[in-house]
Amino acid sequence: MSEAAPAEAVSTIERAYRMRVYPTRSQARTLAQLAGATRFVWNWALDRRSTAYRVDGTKLNWVALSREFTVLRAAPDTAWLSDLPREPFNQVLRDQERAFAGFFAKRAQYPRFRRRGVPLGLRFTLDQRREQVERGHDHDRWVRVNLPGLGTLKLRRTEALAGRLRSITLRREAGAWYASITADGVPVPVAAPAARAAIGVDIGLKDLIVRSDGVHVPAPAAFRAQLGRLCRYQRHYVRQRDAAARRQGLDPAQPFPKGTRIEVSNRMHRTQQRVADLHARIAAVRLEALHRATTDLVRSTQVIAIEDLAVKAMARGMGRRGFRRSVANAAPGELRRQITYKARWTGRTLSVVDRWFPSSKTCxxxxxxxxALQLQERRWTCPACGTEHDRDFNAAVNLEREGLRLLEAGPRAALHTPMSGGIDARGDLGAVAEAQVIALPQHRRSLNRELVAKRCAPNCPKRRSGTGGEDGA
Ligand SMILES: [Zn+2]
Incomplete structure (x- = not known):
């Protein structure tokens, strides 16, 4: 029924697979040593570079440092380095080279020393000529990866690995190890033709998303209880820390003198671990819900119309804490990121509506x-025509129309979005210009024309005569 021509889809993509690692006891020990050692090597290399430059202006590159590192590994004081596989250290030196390149190009700050507890990822490149990865079949529980110095690591197999596997990075998060495997040449998942031509998406506060086809995706239910537990644990930790400060003769009500170290007791460690575990669990539940919502969305429609939200401004500007939390839970930034890449993978078209477009306030x-519509009004009645609206659903319907209008009018349509006062306030038309123009069904065209007439300024060249639309913007 729709004439919407699918945008040309890419045939292969680059992506990363994330899987949990189940190391043996001795592998866990080696991984922990590596985590500390890579930090040591980063700081050593950074110190070498800074010193060499200060002394005689030499700019050490990673080849020179790699040679020095070979000597360091053989030195008696640092011989413990030679027990560990070399590969992650080479990657650290390369990463630092990249960090310096960014600094010299004035894109980034001067690289910093790494503190304890903020480990670097342990990266290994995967050799294409050797079969390092046993990908497993659909009924297998594990993916097996053979790495120098570690032997065969077991990864929980959550999906099939496709394409050329390039590298694996191991990271410790809240007490567990995770692997991120990068791959290229991964065939794009085949997307069936969508049932609907377009769906507008309102990123909600109460709901994760509200769609113009009437689908509401609620935030995961487990959330509230877990947030409560999180608060409790965090209060618990503060009490324990205050008690520890008192034991050291400090007044916890006053700021501690600079350089003070509060001794961390075993109980405090345990609370810290609980907080970290809970954070990890909440994040996992949330991410899972977001992925389900975005995958389902991309499957259901050819065009996705979303609002270009200023996420940070939204979280900062709105005063109430609960509101901030609900925005953070909905994770507009992550939703946007997922929708963008999934749309690209499946050849769907993303239409980004200017953030000044009054999607909520328009009937x-x-x-x-x-x-006059206020933020807390979840339901409202249109003063002009008397229609009752659910705030989020109404916004989603408006976004669908506006998104289609922008596509129909082409990239230049952004110049006609009257609420932004001509050219987009950010001077950035990138997102809109990327959107492809598609053919629309006739009845939509006439509908859109009406809406254009209503919202355009009186001198707008797109304005059609005969429609008196002064009541618009
Ligand atoms: Zn109305």
Missing amino acids: SSCGAVNK
Whole structure:
């Protein structure tokens, strides 16, 4: 029924697979040593570079440092380095080279020393000529990866690995090890033709997303209880820390003198671990819900219309803590990221609507803008036509229309978005210009024309005569 031509899809993609690692006891020990050692090597290399430059202006590159590192590994004081596989250290030196390149190009700050507890990822390149990865079949529980110095690592197999596997990075998160495997040449998942031409998506506060086809995706239910537990653990930790400060003769109500170290007791460690575990669990639940929502969205429609939210400004500007939390839970930035790449993979078209477009305040039935609408009003009645609206659903319907209008009018349509006062306030049309123009069904065209007439400024060249649309913006 829709004439929407699918945008040309890419045939292969680059992506990363993330899987949990189940190391043996001796592998866990080696991994922990490596985590400390890579930090040591980063700091050593950074010190060598800085000193050499200060002394006689030499700029050491990673080849020179790699040679020095070979000597360091043989030195009696640092011989413990030679027990560990070399590969992750080479990667650290390369990473530092890249960090310096960024600094010299004025893109980044001067690289910093790494503190304890903030380990670097342990990266190994995967040799294409050797069969280092046993990918396993669908009924297998494990992926097996053979790495120098570690032997065969077992990874929990959560999906099939496709394409050329380039590198594996091991990271410790909240007490568990995770592997991120990068791959290229991965065939794009085949997307069936979508049932709907377009769906507008409102990123909600109460709900994760609300779609213009009537689908509400609620935030995961487990959330509230877990947030409560998180608060409790964190209060617990503060009490324990205050008690520890008192034992050291400090007043916890006063700021501690600079350089003070509060001794961390075993109980405090345990609480820290609980907080970290809970954070990891909440993040996992949330990410899972976001992935389900975005995958389902991309499957259901050819065009996705979303609002270009200023996420950070939203989280900062709104005063109430609960509101901030709900915005953070909905994770607009992550939603946007997932929708963007999944749309690209499957050849769907993303239409990004200017953030000044009044999606919530416009009546989707008559087009009147209700300027008096407050943020906390979840339901409202249009003063012009009397239609009752659910705030988020109404916004989603408006986004669908506006998204289609922008596509129909082509990239230049952004210049006609009246609420932004001509050219987008950010001077950035990138997102809109990327959107492809598609053919639209006829009835939509006439509908869109009406909406354009209603919202455009009186001198706008897109304005059609005969429609008196002064009530618009
Ligand atoms: Zn109305």
